Amino acid sequence: MNNEDAQKLAIMEQDVRISRAMSTIKHKIVVMSGKGGVGKSTVTVKLAEEFTRNGYRVCVLDADVHGPDIPKMMRVREPEITLTGNLINPIPTPVGATVMSIEFFLPSEDTPVIWRGPKKTGAIRQLLSDVNWEGIDVLIVDNPPGTGDEPLTVLQSIPAIDGVIIVTTAQEVSVHDVEKCINMVNQLKIPIMGIIENMSYLQCPECGKRIFLFGKDGGKYLANKFDLQFLGGIPFEKGISGDKSSASSYINTGMVKIFNKVEKYLKDGGVN
Numbered sequence: 001m002n003n004e005d006a007q008k009l010a011i012m013e014q015d016v017r018i019s020r021a022m023s024t025i026k027h028k029i030v031v032m033s034g035k036g037g038v039g040k041s042t043v044t045v046k047l048a049e050e051f052t053r054n055g056y057r058v059c060v061l062d063a064d065v066h067g068p069d070i071p072k073m074m075r076v077r078e079p080e081i082t083l084t085g086n087l088i089n090p091i092p093t094p095v096g097a098t099v100m101s102i103e104f105f106l107p108s109e110d111t112p113v114i115w116r117g118p119k120k121t122g123a124i125r126q127l128l129s130d131v132n133w134e135g136i137d138v139l140i141v142d143n144p145p146g147t148g149d150e151p152l153t154v155l156q157s158i159p160a161i162d163g164v165i166i167v168t169t170a171q172e173v174s175v176h177d178v179e180k181c182i183n184m185v186n187q188l189k190i191p192i193m194g195i196i197e198n199m200s201y202l203q204c205p206e207c208g209k210r211i212f213l214f215g216k217d218g219g220k221y222l223a224n225k226f227d228l229q230f231l232g233g234i235p236f237e238k239g240i241s242g243d244k245s246s247a248s249s250y251i252n253t254g255m256v257k258i259f260n261k262v263e264k265y266l267k268d269g270g271v272n
């Protein structure tokens, strides 16, 4: 066998291990965006909390190799890695969910990842195959931003994704980048559950008037253009911004409505 064939075989074997390891997960959701910083991780954490509050056993997979913020946002500090057989157990969080992140395997949380492409995608695939995913009702994956190798690897490696949730702001640049992201997911023939517009508006604490800092209805525009469900908007919220560690303590009415739609989508078997 030449080198290329050996590599193909190793990938196929890993695909089998991933499928086996993930086969017991009831539902898999991938949260993604064409643009960085639009609130993908925040939405992932809030959604995980809503599912947990409603009795689901939830795990969040932080697939962002460069900015693994999820453990901090889910208030996991000094995680203790344990094994079941040779599979790594997800780490419990204070709200009752669990989390798995590349950050747990870095020498320190301040260590930058300077790996090249294949090493990064290899790390993502290894997490998928080497984690103990037993007993999880809903896996929510925080996919790295953009349409590059890493988000693509997540979409191609996770079998039977129930649906992708696309996060955008109303801003033109975000909408434009998200269009590329939607096209990528469509090309892979993975269902898109719907669009969330984050940072939709700021409500003036004095007069209650809504200020649309990033313009209006970018999320609805995308939903109409691609014939997708608009899952809802989330306003700017004081409690959510700044210190990422504070995100977990915060409940948002917009998020409850979004959760209801996402839960209905899963119960209906992936039909909008």
Ligand SMILES: Nc1ncnc2c1ncn2[C@@H]1O[C@H](COP(=O)(O)OP(=O)(O)OP(=O)(O)O)[C@@H](O)[C@H]1O
Binding pocket: 033, 035, 036, 037, 038, 039, 040, 041, 042, 043, 064, 067, 069, 145, 198, 199, 234, 235, 236, 237, 238, 240, 241, 242, 243, 244, 247
């Ligand atoms: N609705 C909101 N109101 C106020 N601040 C928000 C809101 N959503 C997100 N933020 C803040 O915006 C910043 C970026 O959010 P977040 O990290 O969730 O984005 P991201 O899309 O996951 O970023 P990255 O591309 O780095 O992964 C954070 O400081 C977060 O607290």
